Amino acid sequence: MRGSIRRFASLAVALVLLGHGVRIQAADDQTTPTTKEQRLEWFRQAKFGMFIHWGPYARLAGAWNGRQLPVGTNCEWIMEKLRIPRDEYREAARQFNPVKFDADAWADLAAAAGVKYVVLTAKHHDGFAMYHSRVSRYNIVDHTPFGRDPLRELADACRKRELRFCIYYSHREDWDEPFAYGNTWDFDFRPEDNLPLFEEKYLNTKARPQLEELLTGYGPFGLVWFDRGMYTPEQGRAFAQLVCKYQPYCLVNGRVGNYDQELLGDYQNMNDNGMPIGGIEEYWETPQTLNETWGYSQFDHQWKRPEEVIRRLVEIVSRGGNYLLNIGPDGEGVVPEPSIQILRAVGRWVSANGESIYGTTASPFHELPWGYCTAKGKTLYLHVFDWPADRRLKLRGLRTTARSAALLAKPADRLPLRQEDGFLEITVPESPLDPVNTVVAVNLEAAPRVDPPVVSQAANGTIVLDYIRAITGGHTVKRFNRKGEFHISKWTSPEDTIVWQVAVATPGSFDVTITYAADASWSDEPYVVQVDGSRLEAKVQPTGLPYEYKTISLGTIPIGRPGPCQVLVRPAKKLDHDLMYFKGIQLTPIAPDSTTP
Numbered sequence: 001m002r003g004s005i006r007r008f009a010s011l012a013v014a015l016v017l018l019g020h021g022v023r024i025q026a027a028d029d030q031t032t033p034t035t036k037e038q039r040l041e042w043f044r045q046a047k048f049g050m051f052i053h054w055g056p057y058a059r060l061a062g063a064w065n066g067r068q069l070p071v072g073t074n075c076e077w078i079m080e081k082l083r084i085p086r087d088e089y090r091e092a093a094r095q096f097n098p099v100k101f102d103a104d105a106w107a108d109l110a111a112a113a114g115v116k117y118v119v120l121t122a123k124h125h126d127g128f129a130m131y132h133s134r135v136s137r138y139n140i141v142d143h144t145p146f147g148r149d150p151l152r153e154l155a156d157a158c159r160k161r162e163l164r165f166c167i168y169y170s171h172r173e174d175w176d177e178p179f180a181y182g183n184t185w186d187f188d189f190r191p192e193d194n195l196p197l198f199e200e201k202y203l204n205t206k207a208r209p210q211l212e213e214l215l216t217g218y219g220p221f222g223l224v225w226f227d228r229g230m231y232t233p234e235q236g237r238a239f240a241q242l243v244c245k246y247q248p249y250c251l252v253n254g255r256v257g258n259y260d261q262e263l264l265g266d267y268q269n270m271n272d273n274g275m276p277i278g279g280i281e282e283y284w285e286t287p288q289t290l291n292e293t294w295g296y297s298q299f300d301h302q303w304k305r306p307e308e309v310i311r312r313l314v315e316i317v318s319r320g321g322n323y324l325l326n327i328g329p330d331g332e333g334v335v336p337e338p339s340i341q342i343l344r345a346v347g348r349w350v351s352a353n354g355e356s357i358y359g360t361t362a363s364p365f366h367e368l369p370w371g372y373c374t375a376k377g378k379t380l381y382l383h384v385f386d387w388p389a390d391r392r393l394k395l396r397g398l399r400t401t402a403r404s405a406a407l408l409a410k411p412a413d414r415l416p417l418r419q420e421d422g423f424l425e426i427t428v429p430e431s432p433l434d435p436v437n438t439v440v441a442v443n444l445e446a447a448p449r450v451d452p453p454v455v456s457q458a459a460n461g462t463i464v465l466d467y468i469r470a471i472t473g474g475h476t477v478k479r480f481n482r483k484g485e486f487h488i489s490k491w492t493s494p495e496d497t498i499v500w501q502v503a504v505a506t507p508g509s510f511d512v513t514i515t516y517a518a519d520a521s522w523s524d525e526p527y528v529v530q531v532d533g534s535r536l537e538a539k540v541q542p543t544g545l546p547y548e549y550k551t552i553s554l555g556t557i558p559i560g561r562p563g564p565c566q567v568l569v570r571p572a573k574k575l576d577h578d579l580m581y582f583k584g585i586q587l588t589p590i591a592p593d594s595t596t597p
């Protein structure tokens with residue numbers, strides 16, 4: 001027993017530096033004068049942003065001509081959902097007159113919430129420009145009695161408060177345009193049937209020129225948030241390059257590219273309202289709503305509580321992401337009162353605990369029973385959502401010496417701590433300072449080194465080696481696919497590895513299955529699965545893209561003894577493409593009676 005513990009400890013130490021969830025790589029390359037790391041610096045610091053969905057749909061507020069969108073439907077989609085004829089929607093847009101719009105009040109709210117960037121819909125799928133466009137008269141200045149340019153007003157108000165101003169631009173979809181994607185009730189055109197026409201009569205006449213006028217007329221943007229993808233990688237890349245041409249420091253989000261092709265953009269987005277299930281080793285952001293719609297609804301009162309928003313913020317940041325939280329102002333330009341109240345409450349927590357959010361990196365730990373962890377340099381921030389009744393806050397697997405600990409909001413009062421063989425115990429006050437999340441800051445001697453997660457064998461003997469507890473090495477990264485799911489990829493050589501630490505209780509022979517997606521052109525590339533001393537060699541079989549993960553049987557492998565064991569997967573030779581989009585491996589014990597004759 002002791003021997004196996006020691007063996008385990010040395011394996012753990014060998015792998016400890018690899019950690020998990022802390023190694024971040026920037027997303028795919030574009031030809032730009034700035035490096036991705038330079039562009040991403042502010043985004044990495046910011047962590048928390050405000051999304052604003054606002055357009056003529058806000059005036060309809062989820063109802064049109066006596067028909068109502070059910071709660072849970074995205075109200076900015078009302079034109080499409082109710083198949084409102086283009087001319088009638090245009091007529092409705094003509095009545096859009098948000099006289100109560102006050103850019104300073106919105107920017108004040110953003111600052112009070114503690115966000116560092118603001119993303120406004122410059123043009124959503126309805127095709128209506130929320131700024132004074134010279135490309136199309138279908139815009140808030142020329143088409144409505146309002147006559148003001150809210151995008152310019154908000155950009156100025158944000159910059160005055162040192163908030164990065166950013167725009168959302170729906171680049172593929174436009175229900176006002178006969179040759180764009182989306183409006184199938186007025187027009188009978190599908191871009192996929194005639195991409196040159198889509199290029200010529202929509203991309204070249206509206207989407208690209210509008211983007212150019214935005215990039216050249218409104219000062220520097222933090223990022224451009226594209227949505228709903230493109231058809232070809234070239235089209236997606238051309239949009240990213242256009243941003244870069246005019247604003248080399250401006251970021252481009254991942255939705256600029258196709259749904260079913262390789263990721264583009266500087267960072268990746270989760271699916272709408274998606275919460276991550278593990279660390280992602282690239283820059284990422286999740287867009288989320290405060291109720292159940294992005295655009296304003298008069299019917300939706302399903303507001304998230306401030307506690308839930310704080311919890312989501314911390315969970316997202318502890319997994320290395322940014323939280324882009326949406327408000328949907330109404331048709332008069334007023335932010336719904338519940339949104340204001342929630343954001344102010346969240347902002348109070350953020351302003352007291354901002355050090356544990358801004359500029360932090362993902363948690364070096366796997367799961368923590370009482371909450372989440374964020375890290376910065378030599379400091380760990382322990383976000384305690386479940387306060388320990390016995391006043392003992394426990395942290396396992398920390399290999400760096402802790403020097404001191406204190407509540408973040410009370411730095412002068414040092415908390416007693418005890419550390420032994422990777423186990424740290426901090427004695428905390430009887431009750432938390434904050435009813436939702438009290439942060440304990442731990443000062444370390446050096447940047448944290450943490451034991452890798454260990455996978456234990458299930459009661460039936462099965463060993464499930466998934467994405468979450470995998471330790472990636474070399475260029476291999478845990479990332480989203482374009483549909484917001486997860487996989488591991490970017491591995492192209494034998495040094496690019498995926499490793500798991502396993503605690504084997506019942507040795508024996510195991511059937512090995514692997515789950516992945518692979519393009520036909522990746523067929524037959526060799527790879528290796530090593531389980532301690534034994535190895536299996538296999539060749540990639542095509543599964544069909546986009547992201548059609550399949551489970552394939554690789555044969556059997558023995559595990560000779562109980563105790564710690566390491567499983568490793570890697571390409572067998574150097575490739576000029578991904579080995580595969582990897583999901584996981586499973587070892588299933590072969591029942592002894594099926595092997596004995």
Ligand code: GLC
Pocket residue numbers: 053074076077227228272287294
């Ligand atoms: C979706 C919706 C869109 C919304 C966006 C926000 O793609 O189509 O209405 O703007 O998500 O993430």
